[in-house]
Amino acid sequence: STHSVVEVVVDDMPFLLDSISMELVRQGCGLHLVVHPVLAHEAFIHIEIDRQPPGERIEALRAGIAAVLDDVRAAVEDWAAMKARAQVLAAELQERPPPGDAREIAEARDFLRFLADDHFVFLGFREYDLDRDEAGPGDVLRPVPGSGLGILRDDPGADPTAPSHSFARVPAELRRQSPPSQPLILTKAATRATVHRPTALDYVGIKRYGPDGAVNGERRFLGLYTSTMHKAPTADIPVLRRTVAAVVDRAGFAPASHDAKALAEVIEALPRMELLEETADELFDTALGILTLQERQRVRLFARRDRFGRHWSCLVFVPLDRYTQAVRQRITDILLSAFAGTGFEYSAQVGESVLARLHFIVHTDPAAAGSLPDIEVVEARITQATRSWSDDLSEALLEGYGEERGLALLRRYGSAFPAAYRADFPARAAVADIARMESCGQPGHDLALSLAQPLEADGLLRFKLFAAGRPLPLSDVLPLLENMGVRVIDQRPYEVRTLEANNGEASGVWIHDFGLRPAEGDLEADDVKGIFT
Numbered sequence: 001s002t003h004s005v006v007e008v009v010v011d012d013m014p015f016l017l018d019s020i021s022m023e024l025v026r027q028g029c030g031l032h033l034v035v036h037p038v039l040a041h042e043a044f045i046h047i048e049i050d051r052q053p054p055g056e057r058i059e060a061l062r063a064g065i066a067a068v069l070d071d072v073r074a075a076v077e078d079w080a081a082m083k084a085r086a087q088v089l090a091a092e093l094q095e096r097p098p099p100g101d102a103r104e105i106a107e108a109r110d111f112l113r114f115l116a117d118d119h120f121v122f123l124g125f126r127e128y129d130l131d132r133d134e135a136g137p138g139d140v141l142r143p144v145p146g147s148g149l150g151i152l153r154d155d156p157g158a159d160p161t162a163p164s165h166s167f168a169r170v171p172a173e174l175r176r177q178s179p180p181s182q183p184l185i186l187t188k189a190a191t192r193a194t195v196h197r198p199t200a201l202d203y204v205g206i207k208r209y210g211p212d213g214a215v216n217g218e219r220r221f222l223g224l225y226t227s228t229m230h231k232a233p234t235a236d237i238p239v240l241r242r243t244v245a246a247v248v249d250r251a252g253f254a255p256a257s258h259d260a261k262a263l264a265e266v267i268e269a270l271p272r273m274e275l276l277e278e279t280a281d282e283l284f285d286t287a288l289g290i291l292t293l294q295e296r297q298r299v300r301l302f303a304r305r306d307r308f309g310r311h312w313s314c315l316v317f318v319p320l321d322r323y324t325q326a327v328r329q330r331i332t333d334i335l336l337s338a339f340a341g342t343g344f345e346y347s348a349q350v351g352e353s354v355l356a357r358l359h360f361i362v363h364t365d366p367a368a369a370g371s372l373p374d375i376e377v378v379e380a381r382i383t384q385a386t387r388s389w390s391d392d393l394s395e396a397l398l399e400g401y402g403e404e405r406g407l408a409l410l411r412r413y414g415s416a417f418p419a420a421y422r423a424d425f426p427a428r429a430a431v432a433d434i435a436r437m438e439s440c441g442q443p444g445h446d447l448a449l450s451l452a453q454p455l456e457a458d459g460l461l462r463f464k465l466f467a468a469g470r471p472l473p474l475s476d477v478l479p480l481l482e483n484m485g486v487r488v489i490d491q492r493p494y495e496v497r498t499l500e501a502n503n504g505e506a507s508g509v510w511i512h513d514f515g516l517r518p519a520e521g522d523l524e525a526d527d528v529k530g531i532f533t
Contacts, residue, residue: 082122100181110238124152309366392427
């Protein structure tokens, strides 16, 4: 075989193929062939991947796949127990509600039941005791021995009382942003899933309360929200429906009005995880901002920091005609730099709207110090990164000629310049060339020229010759230039084709751009201009 082969024989379980494929892709392997028959409750998986060198590389793949299979088995075997734990905790909130808002506690109870109703892929569970240390470095969450299920099963080789590393990395001031009266913690975990989907794990924490009503521990589920959860109407999702109702009430739009319907559409279109994490105030600002944006073709950034500092959630709206893979990569680089990201995930939504919506989750280190970025500055950087050459030309023409004349020239020349010209010259240089091409269209004026000495040209003069209708033969032009005391170093031709509004026919102007040096001595641009005129 020209490929390396991965073969797995294992008891048939959910998530096998996608989890193994995830691990192979994570380790940089291209998949060429996948065969996955199931025989009498036993799965046989045959995958051909890029040819791998023998030795450590093969062993790393073997170890990675074995670890993934362990996680899949643990999650599948403990799935029923984890689901039952969610139902028990929901009953506990109903029978022994903690202190706080009764409606909020009821929503938390219903949310756990909602998860257990096939809206959450349970992958791990563990219970933690909260050790308060007023004099030391701060509170510590320690796992309760024997409480782990799924991918959080107790590791026989680990210290069962070792504190939660993810909790320890969260600064104390960020931990305080989760008030004791709020029974649920809904966020993204700091680790990526090894089972089912290659994304950050969804984290559902339920605070545990002592007889005095104080928080004394946490019950933590790790998993992934199902596709039915992501598609469910907001009115059907506990916790979220209460947040949305508060936003609608605060907006104050008349029921059944256009604004009320538009606001509802905006909220329903937002990612469900984003809605679950946002407070009512945050969702109000985001939803009204998007509603104000509507179909205007402009760039907008809505950024929100996770309350525990683990990630930034960034909604980026970009005009659809500017959205390309290169633009997406530039936006990614800007966000990673601005938010000191350690990794990212993204999704894109492109439909009938004139705007494309990108949702980035930029993972960060909660323990890393640093000032918060200025969101307006980040948005300005994204706007600049998404600007096209045509955008710059439009701005320069309107600035130089005013709206009426500028728009007329933009209609004629906006799509006329070839890709080679756009790569070689900024849009503002094209404005001067447009003026000369316009003169070429006048009766008796088939030629125009310009001469300049760009700062970055290292003494090289640039001479442009504009000819209407057809290119000029080099055999006619070069002798003339050499007779003027200059040497031709290079020549670049560009055909600018416009569509005439009066007859719909295409017409063209050829631009011949020459690089010139004096044949002898140091001749300045002004001296050469005198010779040319």
